[in-house]
Amino acid sequence: AQSVAQPEDQVKVAEGNPLTVKCTYSVSGNPYLFWYVQYPNRGLQFLLKYITGDNLVKGSYGFEAEFNKSQTSFHLKKPSALVSDSALYFCAVRHSVSGATNKLIFGTGTLLAVQP
Amino acid sequence: NAGVTQTPKFQVLKTGQSMTLQCAQDMNHEYMSWYRQDPGMGLRLIHYSVGAGITDQGEVPNGYNVSRSTTEDFPLRLLSAAPSQTSVYFCASRTGTQGANVLTFGAGSRLTVL
Numbered sequence: 001a002q003s004v005a006q007p008e009d010q011v012k013v014a015e016g017n018p019l020t021v022k023c024t025y026s027v028s029g030n031p032y033l034f035w036y037v038q039y040p041n042r043g044l045q046f047l048l049k050y051i052t053g054d055n056l057v058k059g060s061y062g063f064e065a066e067f068n069k070s071q072t073s074f075h076l077k078k079p080s081a082l083v084s085d086s087a088l089y090f091c092a093v094r095h096s097v098s099g100a101t102n103k104l105i106f107g108t109g110t111l112l113a114v115q116p
Numbered sequence: 117n118a119g120v121t122q123t124p125k126f127q128v129l130k131t132g133q134s135m136t137l138q139c140a141q142d143m144n145h146e147y148m149s150w151y152r153q154d155p156g157m158g159l160r161l162i163h164y165s166v167g168a169g170i171t172d173q174g175e176v177p178n179g180y181n182v183s184r185s186t187t188e189d190f191p192l193r194l195l196s197a198a199p200s201q202t203s204v205y206f207c208a209s210r211t212g213t214q215g216a217n218v219l220t221f222g223a224g225s226r227l228t229v230l
Contacts, residue, residue, distance in 0.1 A: 009156075032216055043120070043206055043221030044159075051216055090158065094216070102147060102166060103174065104219065108158040 002027045004093045006107035013081045014115050021076040021110045023091030032094035033074040034104065035065055039087045047089075050074060061085070081114045088112075118142050122207050122222035129197045129229045137192040137225050139207030145220070147210045148190040149174070150182065152203040153224075159206065165190055197229045 004025045013019045025031055032051050036044040048059025055067045065076045076089060088109045095103040123138045141148065149164035151174075161174030165184040179201060181193040190209075194201060204226050208219040 034218075036219075036221075041224075043223045044208075044219070045221070046218045049216075049218065102164065103161060106151075106159040108156060 002093070002095050002097065002105055004091050004105050004107045006089075006091055006110045008110050009108075010111045010113065012113045012115060015083050016080050019078050019081045019085070019112065019114070021089050021091075021112060023074045023076065023107060024072050025074060025091075025093045026072065027093055027096040027105075029096045031074075031096070033065075033067065034092040034094075035059065035063070035074075035076050036090045036092065036106075037087050038090065038109075044090060047076070081112075083114050083116055086112055086114045120207055120209055120220050120222035122205075122225050124225060125223065126226050127228070129194075129227065131198060131229060133197050134193070134195050135197065135227075136194075137205055137207075137227070139190045139192070139222060140188050141190075141207075141209045141220070142188065143209065143211075143220065144187060145209035145211050146187070147212065147217075148184065149208050149219075150180070150190070150192045151206045151208065152176065153206060154203050162192065162205075194227075197227075199229045201227065202229045203227060 034049045035047040038044045048057050050057045050067045058064045090109050091107040092104045120141045150162040151159040160176045163182040165171045204224050207222040210217045210219045
């Protein structure tokens, strides 16, 4: 079955510390992977994506993600967290079944809390 | 450039009432979609469209209808609202009809069904 998992409902880090938000996926073939962020009472905003190429992808606001095919993971990282990074983060993977490739499968979201 | 505009932002309905959530985009995007967001469930796809006159079902289509008469508009209709449809609804669009491109989301519509 096609799926994406975010194992942590919430991640807490201190400002200035590195942060990691975890994501694992299960799709056949080569995955198209995305991270989106949702600030309170707002719609989702795109952060970064992996389609092909370098396994380390850089995105908006200093975020990056590492694609690991053997571990089927696409963890979101930032070297130094800011209080303003506090938000809900969603991992998503494109459905790979023929005829369904225009659909995105979203994870359940991880709430990131950066403490001053 | 307004992006994706959703109306209304908030709505309270009684069980059995009908309503339409409006979605409009001004980016000439071929693909438009509706998601619902529920705590612990993430975002689930309700319906989507790859162009005017073409719609298809997502993961949770029951209780919802859509139509796409123009490129710009993709309304979501609840014909007989149920408390299980209490949720936050997001409209999203993108260029192209394959999944490599980035979705642009509206600000959301919060619906409560009593």
